[in-house]
Amino acid sequence: MRIRHSLVLILAAATLVTGCGSSSGQEAAPRVWEPDDALQRADKALGREAGDGRVTMRGTGFLAGGLDKTLEAGGEGPYRLDLACDSEESPRVTVVLSREGGSGERPFDVACGTVGEVTRLNLPAGPALTVHVEPTAQDDSPPAAVLSWQLLTVDPAAVQGCPDALAGCPS
Numbered sequence: 001m002r003i004r005h006s007l008v009l010i011l012a013a014a015t016l017v018t019g020c021g022s023s024s025g026q027e028a029a030p031r032v033w034e035p036d037d038a039l040q041r042a043d044k045a046l047g048r049e050a051g052d053g054r055v056t057m058r059g060t061g062f063l064a065g066g067l068d069k070t071l072e073a074g075g076e077g078p079y080r081l082d083l084a085c086d087s088e089e090s091p092r093v094t095v096v097l098s099r100e101g102g103s104g105e106r107p108f109d110v111a112c113g114t115v116g117e118v119t120r121l122n123l124p125a126g127p128a129l130t131v132h133v134e135p136t137a138q139d140d141s142p143p144a145a146v147l148s149w150q151l152l153t154v155d156p157a158a159v160q161g162c163p164d165a166l167a168g169c170p171s
Helices: 002-018 035-049
Strands: 054-062 067-071 079-087 092-099 105-111 119-123 129-133 145-153
Touching: 035 054, 035 079, 035 145, 054 067, 067 145, 079 092, 079 105, 092 119, 092 145, 105 119, 129 145
Parallel strands: none
Antiparallel strands: 054 145, 067 129, 079 119, 079 145, 092 105, 092 129
16 A cells, blocks of 8 residues: 555656646647748648649748749730738738839738638739739848748639739729
8 A cells, every 4th residue: 555655646746847737837838930830831821722723933932031023924814823921920911013014013911820811813914923022020030921922824714803903803
């Protein structure tokens, strides 16, 4: 009997010392935002959203450095630009699109932090598109947001919603 009683006391003490068990009073640590994990989540979201489209260009970047990318969108059929953002700090990012020789630029809000949410913008074939995001870093802090994008060609019959997000569509 003395051995059993001593064994129970030893196990209880070991549990307290190692921090195991619920008697330590410590809460589980919150999930830490990791850039590599964020990149994987954003890319995975884009992969689910490709549908029948054919990816012509794809990229990912940290928003701390901003984004300036020119995308070729010539040819016959329509395009779709898919954007996925993952962030621990920002609920959204503003992406500005314009066309070479076009009549201006248009901002679009892209949701961040919502795992798996993709913003889709339909665009007709035409001159090259410029995608711009202002840098977010104010200091030497590590990146806390990523933006993944892909430009796809789509069948004209597969275009849903506004056929030209850049020109705008009536509500």
